[in-house]
Amino acid sequence: MTAVATAKAGRFWVARAAYGLGLGVIVAVLEFVHYAPLVGERGGIGLPELALLLPDWCGEFVLLSLVVGYAEARELPREPSALKLALAVVLGAFAGALVWYAVLDAVLRDLLGLGLFIDRVGQPVTWAGRIFYHAWMMIFFGGLAVAVQASLRGHARMLAELRAAELRRAGAQQRLAELSLGSLQARVDPEYVFRTLSRLERLYEDDPSGADRLLDELVSFLRRALADIQASGAVPAQPT
């Protein structure tokens, strides 16, 4: 892998992680405002609980985002199908919820003794209940976010394609305009020549000097026209 490709891949994964992080923050805040009124009577929750909620959801959404990112990276430069994306969301949600619960259980509960947000709120929840609840939240919000992102990419791709198509069309139009300009110059109107020559034929019978003048004019007109044509390159010069 070249350095440029590595840097590009690095940016791809960092962007995915940041996307998951942002979504995690949004869901954590939603969760916080959801619980705040419910636990109001039990002494309430504040900033320490919000601080506990943030790593809770952010870690899970980052994991989900990385799984979806893997599904996307596999198909690059094409788009993964909607079915594959949905599969990645569901798998990523359950795997993320499981893995992250194990991590939080080990770090926050056992190592630091802080406990999880749900322990503070005082609602007894089994681990399976937590996994399913979190998985659903990730499937719903993560799925929506992935759909928005995919539609945004499709939108950008179509706009780029539209620009390219417009450029191609404009190019064709310009070439056509140039060509018709060239052939306009190249065309010495045969009808006009024919009428003039017929007149010339008759004129030579009646008024030879007038015919001579007309022929002079015609020849010098053609000389100028031919010079124009050759200058414009519309007609390849031919030996005479």
Place this chain on the structure above:
Amino acid sequence: MDDSLGRGASAMAPQWISWPSLWRGGLLALAVVFVLSTQLLFQFSLFESWPLADILAGWLEYFVEQLLVGGCIFALIAGTGFVPTRSRVRRHALLLLAIVLGALAGELLLMLRLQPSLDASAVAILGSRIARWLVVAGLAYLYFVFRRQAAEAVAKVHESELQRVELDRQMTEARLQSLRSQIEPHFLFNTLANVQQLYRTDPGRGRRMLASFVAYLRTALPRMRHDETTLAHEVDLARTYLDVLQVRMGERLKVRFDIPRELAGLAFPPLALSTLTENAIKHGLNPLPEGGEIDIQAHREGRQLKVGVTDTGAGLRASGGPGAGIANLRARLAALYGGEASLTLEANAPRGIRATITVPIRAARSGQA
């Protein structure tokens, strides 16, 4: 600005709201609300304490409740489509307002059904639900807008490609046209310069040359713009052209035609024979002081018509290879017949060139001159 999306929209409605997009938006809202309602089924503890029938009944009720709120939000979002504004900021502010008001109305209805008066904690719960709807409806709306704009772009790409194909077709036509009209200006000029000179030195020959030339134009003109003509007319054209030149070259030019009568009515590309004849004169006989002979013959070989122009002129080497006229003719044959037609140049014994055009046998279309 969005444009050309007015299908089915009434005159009162702004351009960007239309029945198809309302229909699709409604379906999307329904799908989002349905998935949202499944949250109930993921509440693991429910299955431990309630029978399945009760859970399913509760799910249905929950779905209808969410549908009510989602419907309120959807109606208000669709309603913003009727507010005319060109500013993006105002459009987004309107959207935000529609989601908040829709969620407020829907959730308020649900809440007041259970308890007629609101306390502080009910207001806080209301607030948290509205916040959630804001995220859900906002994301769904973004998805919808991007999808719709992408679909519009697809339609525009399609239209643009159609126009490009049409332009390309016109270009091929124009190129053919210009190839056809490229042939004569030099010939015209040279002939007229000759006529002019002759009238001053030998009026009789000058008059004959002018008459031949007018006859040539009369034969050539009606066919300038057609893709196909008959062999007979092409031979006539070559004959009148050679008549013009015979006035100029006199004894230096001998002409022989050998065209079987039964081949005369077959289709033949316009001005092809003239190009070969012009070439035979220009590069073959003209450079030689003693002149030479041009022999034009046609014969049939299976399903092909072969028309040859043989000259006893300076030959391939002296002319320095085929010129622009030959290249143009080849391009024209390719444009008219694809790979079915060909043009070959070979040395003639004892000297000169034999040029042969091969085209598929085809009767000339009726109605053609």
